[in-house]
Every structure is written in structure tokens, then in C-alpha cells.
Amino acid sequence: MIIVRDRYGRKIEYLRVSVTQNCNLKCIYCVPDRATAKLAGQEEVAAAGSVPYHSCAATLKPEEFEAIIRGMAELGIKKVRITGGEPLTRPDICEIVSRTAAIPGIADLSMTTNGVCLDKMADDLKRAGLRRLNISLDSLKKDRFEYITGGGRLNNVLDGIDRALEVGLEPIKINTVLIKGVNDGEVDDFINLTKDRPVEVRFIELMPIGKFGEDNRDNAVLNSHIIASHPELVLCEDNKSSLPAQYYSIKGYKGKIGFISSLSHKFCSSCNRIRLTCDGKIKPCLGNNGEVDIVEILRTQPQKLAKHIRDIIFNKPEGHNFDKKYTSTRNMNAIGG
Numbered sequence: 001m002i003i004v005r006d007r008y009g010r011k012i013e014y015l016r017v018s019v020t021q022n023c024n025l026k027c028i029y030c031v032p033d034r035a036t037a038k039l040a041g042q043e044e045v046a047a048a049g050s051v052p053y054h055s056c057a058a059t060l061k062p063e064e065f066e067a068i069i070r071g072m073a074e075l076g077i078k079k080v081r082i083t084g085g086e087p088l089t090r091p092d093i094c095e096i097v098s099r100t101a102a103i104p105g106i107a108d109l110s111m112t113t114n115g116v117c118l119d120k121m122a123d124d125l126k127r128a129g130l131r132r133l134n135i136s137l138d139s140l141k142k143d144r145f146e147y148i149t150g151g152g153r154l155n156n157v158l159d160g161i162d163r164a165l166e167v168g169l170e171p172i173k174i175n176t177v178l179i180k181g182v183n184d185g186e187v188d189d190f191i192n193l194t195k196d197r198p199v200e201v202r203f204i205e206l207m208p209i210g211k212f213g214e215d216n217r218d219n220a221v222l223n224s225h226i227i228a229s230h231p232e233l234v235l236c237e238d239n240k241s242s243l244p245a246q247y248y249s250i251k252g253y254k255g256k257i258g259f260i261s262s263l264s265h266k267f268c269s270s271c272n273r274i275r276l277t278c279d280g281k282i283k284p285c286l287g288n289n290g291e292v293d294i295v296e297i298l299r300t301q302p303q304k305l306a307k308h309i310r311d312i313i314f315n316k317p318e319g320h321n322f323d324k325k326y327t328s329t330r331n332m333n334a335i336g337g
């Protein structure tokens with residue numbers, strides 16, 4: 001198998017696959033503003049409050065995801081993360097998981113979910129071949145959780161975390177985006193989650209993606225401030241392999257605390273990932289609007305797929321633009337995080 005490097009010599013081994021733009025939550029910092037929700041070529045889903053579901057003609061089918069991921073695996077992709085929108089809103093999500101899990105070379109298959117449907121789906125996902133889960137959880141207080149997510153029920157997610165641990169989808173990583181004046185008073189509560197549970201809580205700095213993220217740069221909570229105000233945190237040695245997450249532990253705690261400092265740090269020189277959107281575009285960099293269509297070649301000249309992917313990887317941008325004046329053409333629910 002070839003290991004494809006980009007023009008900066010970076011080994012690209014990690015593919016984040018967004019399988020839908022649709023989501024059953026409307027997190028304030030993620031989903032497009034309702035007023036602009038009608039994006040070209042999309043229809044509003046029946047359920048009130050959901051973001052427009054990507055029209056099925058544009059959204060890839062399970063066999064198309066499989067063909068692309070198989071092509072990527074032959075070029076050195078070893079790790080796949082399924083994300084969205086909310087991946088568990090896709091009725092065929094277990095088929096996508098099992099098709100991906102069966103691809104030779106894919107050594108690690110994980111998912112990022114808001115956990116709302118996890119209680120009911122954890123067993124099926126495990127059976128389909130899913131290994132690990134990242135669960136997004138931005139508040140441990142019912143009312144605040146409902147406010148941040150636009151109507152989500154906290155207990156659904158907590159039940160989902162417990163069920164996932166029961167069926168052995170471990171380790172569970174919890175992703176928390178802190179926003180000044182909204183949930184930044186809950187840092188200690190989240191850290192305490194790691195005391196008696198083998199979970200990893202990761203604080204993700206708010207990125208300037210989407211209107212809320214752009215307008216609230218000053219309300220991002222910088223991870224350095226959390227670390228400085230928690231002297232009990234001890235830096236874990238083996239941080240190299242987990243970049244961009246930096247992990248800390250607390251003496252006597254079962255879990256770990258991670259920090260993903262996309263805003264205040266640039267880990268671009270060690271970036272190893274590319275993204276595939278649900279409408280068949282490869283997005284080589286989260287903080288760059290460049291994307292290349294892959295569906296056309298897949299559907300009309302599949303024999304050219306590998307070379308097309310290699311060229312896209314080679315031309316991956318050197319770094320993100322979060323430290324510049326930057327407006328993302330896609331909201332995060334259309335990228336996948």
C-alpha cells in the first residue's frame with residue numbers, strides 16, 4: 001500500500017466522513033441561523049426544528065461512501081471517523097458503519113455523535129463494527145443543555161453514555177465547547193466526570209466557523225486559562241500520538257482531561273487528516289474553504305478515483321486560516337467538525 005504524503009511531507013492517515021448535514025439538535029454555535037437555513041438544493045425536513053436535510057440526490061449512498069473510503073484506504077488512510085450533522089439520524093448508519101469496518105486497512109473506526117439516539121442504537125453500532133465514540137456534551141445542567149442545543153434532553157445523552165459503556169464502546173471521549181457566559185462555569189463539573197468514570201473529557205475551543213463562531217471569537221474560552229487555573233492537572237507524557245488533543249490527568253482520577261486548542265494553537269504541521277462531506281466533496285482543511293468534488297469521478301470514471309484522491313491530498317493547504325479574517329463557506333453541521 002502506498003502512504004500518500006502531501007506536498008509538505010505530512011502523512012495523511014485519518015479521514016473524517018460526514019454522512020449527513022441533518023441534525024436532531026440545533027446547537028447555537030453550529031447550526032446555520034434559522035433565517036438562512038434554506039440552502040440551495042435542500043429541503044426542510046418534516047420535523048420542526050431540524051436543519052434542512054441534504055437532498056437525497058446529493059447525499060452519498062452507503063455503497064458510495066464504501067467505494068471512496070476503500071480508495072482512500074489503498075492510499076494509506078487507516079483511521080475513519082464518522083460524523084455529521086448527526087450521523088445517528090441516518091436510517092442506514094449501521095450499514096455505513098459495517099461497510100466501512102469491513103474495508104481492509106481501516107484499523108480504527110469511530111464516530112462523533114450528540115448521543116441523543118445512542119441509548120437505543122449503541123448495541124447495533126457495536127455489532128456493525130464501530131469501535132469508539134466521541135460524544136458532544138456542552139452542559140450537565142438540564143435547562144442550559146436545552147438552551148445550547150435548541151431543545152435537546154440531557155438525560156437522553158447521559159443514558160446513551162451509560163449504554164455505550166455497557167456495550168463496550170470504549171474509551172468514551174466527551175467533547176465540550178465552552179462559551180464565556182454560557183457554560184464556562186461548568187469546567188469543574190466536567191473535570192469531575194473523569195473522577196469515577198474511565199472517560200476522557202476534552203475541551204474544544206470555539207472555532208470561527210459559522211456566524212456564531214465568527215461573531216463570538218472573544219467569547220471562546222482559551223484552554224490555557226483552564227490549565228493555568230487547575231494546578232492539579234498533570235501533563236500526560238504520551239501526548240504526541242493524540243495531537244491536536246493534549247491530555248492531562250489528575251491523581252486518583254479514572255479518566256483524563258484533554259484540550260483541543262484549535263483557536264490558540266496551530267497544529268497544522270502535524271495534521272494527518274482530510275474530510276469527506278456528505279455531498280461527496282473532499283475538504284483537505286477544516287479552516288480553508290477549498291474542496292474538491294469526488295462524486296463525478298466516482299460515478300463516471302471510477303478507475304481514475306485513486307489518482308484524483310492522491311492529487312487532492314498532495315495539494316492539502318499548509319495551515320488553517322483561523323488566525324486570519326476568515327469566513328467558512330460551510331457551517332460545521334455541513335463539515336462534520
Ligand code: SAM
Pocket residue numbers: 023029030083084085086087112113114134135136175177204205206207208209210213332333336337
Ligand atoms: N452531531 C455530532 C455531534 O454533535 O457531535 C457530530 C457533528 S458536530 C458538527 C461535531 C463536533 O463539532 C461537535 O463536538 C461540536 O461541538 C463541534 N463544533 C461545532 N461547531 C463548532 C465550532 N464553531 N467550534 C468548535 N467546535 C464546534
